[in-house]
Amino acid sequence: MVKKITSIVILAIAIVLVAFAIANAMYKKEKPESTEQAADFTLEALDGTKISLSDFKGQKVVLNFWATWCPPCKAEMPHLQNFHENNENSDVKLLAVNLTASDSVSNAVDFVDAYELTFPVLLDVDGEVGQLYEVITIPTTYFIDEDGNIVEKFIGALDEETMENIIDSY
Template identity: 30%
Template sequence: MRWTTNLPRIACAALLLAACGDAPGGAVRTGAEAPAYAAETLDGERASLALLRGRPVLLNVWATWCHPCRQEIPALEELHKTYGPRGLHVVGVSIDQGDQEQGIREFLQEYGASYPIWLDPDGEIATAYSTMGVPNTFLIGPDGTLLWKHVGPVTADNAELRELIEKSLPAAS
């Protein structure tokens, strides 16, 4: 087979790679303003990043069917318990589709997660934050600047993440 017969495939692959930038999450860049995002909480309340402005937010995109997401829940819970009292909002955004509220509640209880959960069955977060798969985690500063992004499970001992969280927290009084 000659290379010219593969030319359309090569061109398509090159276009896809170029569109992705530093994909996954290519369109969302650290140092830039984090995209606006709103959803409904597991308790049926309206929530948004705009309402959390003024405090740092660790935004984690996950699903109950995602095995790496299950592995990272203890780390997210540890970060929530350690930094939550000092001002960090840890928020999980579930992309489970359909009427899954009860299943999500059971999942969270089984895995010991106590941080707030927002529901996104339509996957709006994927569009807003250019995610490809789950889990994806974003640290947003108090001023709305995207400070850190991570594809894959988060670990509680990630030195870079902890340093950025510490720097984004309000000064102790």
Template identity: 55%
Template sequence: MPRHKKIAVFFILLLATGLIGMNVYENQQKKKQEAQEQRQTTTLEKTAIDSTEEDKERASDFTLKTTSGETIRLSDYRGKKVILNFWATWCPPCKAEMPHMQAFHEKHKNDVEIIAVNLTSLDNGNDALKKFIEDYRLTFTIPLDQEGTIGNRYKAYTIPTSYVIDEEGYIQHKVIGPMNEEMMENMITSNG
């Protein structure tokens, strides 16, 4: 076989080997990404649902003014389950969560109190907040964390962050990320 044909065959084999290798590499990367996404989903679900007796701690009390100017204390809601939520108007996952939270509130307002603390010190001002509340037709309690101290105390570094608090004031669940109505239902009906 002439030398130029040998070189051509060599390059064709090299190219074919490279294409096969790239295909195998891409498939491995895709599988790794799918596995990582599954682990993240499982971790989020576990964070949202799991809690053990030794993990339980009493929710730290606070006093804040609401959007209507009323002063509330978290401890005033003892005897009732509470979903304590931290959010801001510019946060896309918070926007996705709000219709679920409002629907849950409408169904359970006699049994479960939603306290959605706006991280006012990190937000876009009163006009943005007022428009957000109107756009989403929110009717649950919205206190304003003007200094950022309550968000820091509850480690709401990623938002939304929510806590489910039982009737005695103990934290039953912590959720980092948006919740849907089904998640809220499950956490409220579980015993920790």
């Protein structure tokens, strides 16, 4: 009996160690998956200022696309606001692009007031940026790294915890 246990222990540990040795020898750490550069754009924010994505080089950017008529967008807004407040003093920037081409400025203003949003809300009046980022289902959220690469494209409502997890992963 003891002999048998011993042999199984050795077998199991051997599987792990041999495989690990092979791994170390064979695969040199691949570069992180091929990344795509986030296209730059300039849009006017609700408060009238012009904001470009390239203004935030060196910072992680969370780029959220939404509209006032979309229920999951409504659901995630309190989470976005919390996320924004928690990251105000760090190198993470939240930008929310309103798909104004299929929405309206006055709706967006009311919405931002109702949810007391303090992060920049950009108005995609011509729908060009939405098209550029291939936003079909909303909400869609892009996570962009310090060098402007797209790290993750998340479709669907995001909660605070998931956002923090994705931001921490790169």
